[in-house]
Amino acid sequence: MTELNYQSPMSAVLESFPGAQRALFRKYHIGGCSSCGFQPTETLAEVCARNGNLDVTEVLAHIQSSHELDAKVLISPKDLATLLQADKTVKLVDVRSREEFEAVKIAGSVLLSQDVMRELMASGSNTNPIVVIDHAGKNGLDAAAYFMGHGLQNVRCLLGGLDAWAQEVEPTMRRYKLG
Numbered sequence: 001m002t003e004l005n006y007q008s009p010m011s012a013v014l015e016s017f018p019g020a021q022r023a024l025f026r027k028y029h030i031g032g033c034s035s036c037g038f039q040p041t042e043t044l045a046e047v048c049a050r051n052g053n054l055d056v057t058e059v060l061a062h063i064q065s066s067h068e069l070d071a072k073v074l075i076s077p078k079d080l081a082t083l084l085q086a087d088k089t090v091k092l093v094d095v096r097s098r099e100e101f102e103a104v105k106i107a108g109s110v111l112l113s114q115d116v117m118r119e120l121m122a123s124g125s126n127t128n129p130i131v132v133i134d135h136a137g138k139n140g141l142d143a144a145a146y147f148m149g150h151g152l153q154n155v156r157c158l159l160g161g162l163d164a165w166a167q168e169v170e171p172t173m174r175r176y177k178l179g
Contacts, residue, residue, distance in 0.1 A: 006056040011040035022145035023066030074159040077168040089128035137161040
């Protein structure tokens with residue numbers, strides 16, 4: 001891994017720390033949309049400068065520790081199954097496509113839509129848990145970070161997505177590959 005510093009381009013930051021964009025959005029609201037996005041060629045110092053002159057050392061330290069926060073957000077399929085048995089208020093939010101959702105889903109899950117998004121955002125800091133589900137655990141953390149970046153506190157993400165759930169909890173569930 002390359003040593004990062006204030007002159008590192010964002011492409012190098014993202015290569016070294018794949019969760020960096022989530023971390024930047026979660027704490028600083030940077031990189032989540034076109035108005036707060038950044039270019040791969042911009043340096044970390046440039047991104048910090050145009051976002052309120054953020055302290056580059058602090059931002060870099062936050063990026064480097066973000067993997068720990070990502071790990072805390074993840075919930076294993078077996079732990080989710082246990083949580084679902086113990087807590088009937090858990091909201092399962094599926095961020096896959098409508099076609100994928102209609103083909104196979106975890107019982108009780110809802111497909112993320114504008115109505116579901118409004119309901120989630122209206123819940124304030126959400127005392128009831130929300131668990132984000134994707135196909136294989138690649139996009140769920142981004143959705144969870146988005147919700148956390150908008151003030152939701154009790155958000156988790158299914159580790160390995162629906163594919164891991166089918167493998168570890170519900171082996172009779174139909175599985176599919178994205179091509």
